[in-house]
Amino acid sequence: MSSNSAAGLGVLEAGGGTEDIQAKDNKVVHPWENLQNLGRNKRHVLTRGEGVYVYDSDGKRYIDGPAGMWCVNVGYGRREIADAVAKQLFEMPYDSPWSFTNIPAAQLAERLTALTPGDLNHVIFTTSGSLSVDSALRFVMFYNAILGRPEKRHIISRQDAYHGSTYLSASCGGKERDKTYQVFETDFIHHLPSPNPYRRPEGMSVEAFCDEKAADLENKILELGPETVAAFIAEPILASGGVIVPPTGYQKKCLEICRRHDVLYISDEVVTAFGRCGHIFASEAVFDIVPDIITTAKGISSGYVPLGAVFISDRLIKEASAAGSSHSVFANGFTYSGHPASCAAGLATLDIIEREGILEHVRDITPYFQERWQELRDIPLVGDVRGVGLMACVECTIDSDSEDALKLDYEIGNRIDQHCQELGLILRPMINMCIVSPPCTITREQIDEMVRILRMGIEKTMEDMRRDGRFKR
Ligand SMILES: Cc1ncc(COP(=O)(O)O)c(C=O)c1O
Numbered sequence: 001m002s003s004n005s006a007a008g009l010g011v012l013e014a015g016g017g018t019e020d021i022q023a024k025d026n027k028v029v030h031p032w033e034n035l036q037n038l039g040r041n042k043r044h045v046l047t048r049g050e051g052v053y054v055y056d057s058d059g060k061r062y063i064d065g066p067a068g069m070w071c072v073n074v075g076y077g078r079r080e081i082a083d084a085v086a087k088q089l090f091e092m093p094y095d096s097p098w099s100f101t102n103i104p105a106a107q108l109a110e111r112l113t114a115l116t117p118g119d120l121n122h123v124i125f126t127t128s129g130s131l132s133v134d135s136a137l138r139f140v141m142f143y144n145a146i147l148g149r150p151e152k153r154h155i156i157s158r159q160d161a162y163h164g165s166t167y168l169s170a171s172c173g174g175k176e177r178d179k180t181y182q183v184f185e186t187d188f189i190h191h192l193p194s195p196n197p198y199r200r201p202e203g204m205s206v207e208a209f210c211d212e213k214a215a216d217l218e219n220k221i222l223e224l225g226p227e228t229v230a231a232f233i234a235e236p237i238l239a240s241g242g243v244i245v246p247p248t249g250y251q252k253k254c255l256e257i258c259r260r261h262d263v264l265y266i267s268d269e270v271v272t273a274f275g276r277c278g279h280i281f282a283s284e285a286v287f288d289i290v291p292d293i294i295t296t297a298k299g300i301s302s303g304y305v306p307l308g309a310v311f312i313s314d315r316l317i318k319e320a321s322a323a324g325s326s327h328s329v330f331a332n333g334f335t336y337s338g339h340p341a342s343c344a345a346g347l348a349t350l351d352i353i354e355r356e357g358i359l360e361h362v363r364d365i366t367p368y369f370q371e372r373w374q375e376l377r378d379i380p381l382v383g384d385v386r387g388v389g390l391m392a393c394v395e396c397t398i399d400s401d402s403e404d405a406l407k408l409d410y411e412i413g414n415r416i417d418q419h420c421q422e423l424g425l426i427l428r429p430m431i432n433m434c435i436v437s438p439p440c441t442i443t444r445e446q447i448d449e450m451v452r453i454l455r456m457g458i459e460k461t462m463e464d465m466r467r468d469g470r471f472k473r
Contacts, residue, residue: 018057021045031165032178044421049076052439052446054426062421063450065436066428070239070271070391071303074352075439081304081348088344097125097337105338108346112300112309117284119314120294125338126308129270129297130164133233136266136293136310137168138332140231143264143316146323153188154229156220156263160194160241163233163268172233175241190224192216194238195246198384198395210247218257226261236287239271242433243393245386251287264316267291270308274299275353275440277389278363286388292316302349307342362390362440365447372451379455380473381412381462391437396458398432398471406431408470415464420457425450427457434458 016024022042029038045057052075054064067073074081088104095102105125113121124139126132137155144152157163161174170178171185174194193216200209221229236251238244251267258265267289272282273296279285283294292315297308320330336342353359366389373392377385383397396412409432417429428435434454438446465471 018045021057051075051077052442060424062424062426063438063446063453065420065426065438065450067437067439068303069298069428070276070437071298073275073299073440074302074349074356074358075441078302078304078348078352080352081302081345084344084348085305085341088341092340095340097333097335102338102340102343104340104343104347108343108350109338111347111350112280113311115280116294116311117281118290120290120292120311121314122312122317124310124312124332125343126297126310126334127306127336127339127342128164128308129268129295130166130169131334132270132295132297132308132310133163133169133172133266133268134166135332136295136312137172137231137233139293139310139312139316139330140264140266142330142332143320144230146320146328148323149227151228152230154224155189156192156217156229156232157189158192158194158234158238160196160238160244161191161233161235161268162238162240163235164270190220192220194241194244195250196238196241196244197247198244198386206247210250210253213246213250214253214257217254218261221257221261221263226263229261229263231264231266231293232258233266233268235268235270236272236277236282237388237391239391239435239437240430242395242430243387243391243435245388251283251289255289255291264293265289265291266293266295268295270295270297271299271391271437272389274302274349275358275362276391276437278359278366280353280359282389300349301342301345302352304349305339305342305345306336307339307346356441358440365442365444366390368444369442369447372447375451376455376458379458379462381458381465381471390440390442392435393430394434394454394458396432396434396461398465412461412465415461416454416457419460420453423453423456425453425457427454 026039026041046054047057048055052063053061055061109123113123124135126135141153157172157174159174163169163172171189174191195213197206197209255265267283269281277286283289283291292313294311300309301307369390370387373385373387376382376394381396382394384395386393398408412432413429416434417427420427462471
């Protein structure tokens with residue numbers, strides 16, 4: 001027994017042992033499940049968290065590199081959030097958002113819209129990032145229809161984008177491997193090439209690449225006809241695509257193009273908001289754009305309970321309202337829109353961010369975090385290291401013509417992930433990419449610990465591959 005488990009930390013105390021839970025868990029179809037694995041999965045059972053650490057049912061401690069799924073921004077073990085949720089559940093656990101409102105939802109709307117850029121002063125509450133994106137897209141369709149131009153409904157997204165897992169939001173996704181064996185909307189959703197500077201043509205400068213990617217947007221709008229294009233949807237950084245950081249100024253150029261052609265700009269900040277880039281919203285503060293709509297989720301409640309929000313500009317609301325009639329309702333919303341307990345968690349999360357100066361902390365520690373990650377470039381297996389704020393990606397490359405390159409890429413990622421887990425670090429492995437976005441409270445010492453473990457994980461993988469003769473450098 002480890003010292004952690006001896007102290008009662010992270011140990012399965014009731015309901016059978018780890019293996020029993022793992023067996024029962026095989027009834028659950030997890031996200032991106034390979035159905036052939038059902039019945040054989042042995043996922044770690046996480047039972048407790050504190051700060052940047054989580055503990056499994058054997059008491060083993062890990063640094064949570066991805067903060068859950070880019071969401072536990074204020075870290076684990078926050079009694080304040082749990083208490084706020086419990087108090088709200090006891091006093092008033094639910095009200096129909098169709099007919100009533102509740103105190104936390106109204107207060108959260110007021111506090112958040114005071115923090116949005118520009119005139120994004122209206123909010124639709126949802127329960128996830130997918131539903132925020134879905135609601136934003138439906139609002140855009142509604143807006144154009146009510147303005148008497150329903151043909152203006154085409155949406156432009158990008159390769160490598162991720163926008164969620166509903167039909168519409170997944171159709172905006174740009175990761176081809178996520179699209180196998182399923183049906184997606186292709187009639188009015190279009191994808192531009194990825195703005196990934198690491199993959200730019202040899203000999204092309206980053207500036208020229210930036211111009212080319214912005215031109216891709218303008219060309220697509222012109223090809224479809226500006227009168228048919230409703231919106232461009234873009235994550236400021238393509239997070240799940242591998243923390244792809246477009247060239248400086250790219251977002252601004254794209255916004256200018258959208259403005260020129262009367263196309264709305266939806267900034268998908270499901271990952272980048274609520275501290276991840278050192279600000280509540282990154283669109284204006286980091287990328288110098290004031291979009292028409294911002295979609296959020298995840299860090300808004302630090303992942304403690306489901307919550308999402310879409311912020312819409314006064315201009316759009318006013319125009320839709322002026323063009324509408326007494327029958328023109330925006331028929332969109334959910335049983336749990338503005339759920340009182342979720343909004344109570346949102347308020348408690350904001351309190352913590354403000355009281356502890358978490359945004360300032362992220363801005364302060366980001367240079368150190370990014371510098372330490374860049375050091376990993378000296379490992380021969382590492383091809384690229386990139387990031388912004390407290391999110392980073394190490395992309396490994398192995399030049400192989402002897403084997404199926406994709407299979408090998410998956411193997412590299414899985415091996416690094418396994419070595420790191422054994423050493424006490426959870427990563428978000430994405431094929432050959434190791435992604436992290438730790439809780440925003442992370443300290444220098446904890447960053448050192450992460451980088452040390454990741455270096456060992458990559459080096460061990462490199463040794464494995466050298467032993468097999470599959471890595472020669
Ligand atoms: C940019 C972005 N948009 C939307 C989503 C979907 O969010 P959810 O999983 O909460 O539905 C994600 C999830 O990772 C995301 O990264």
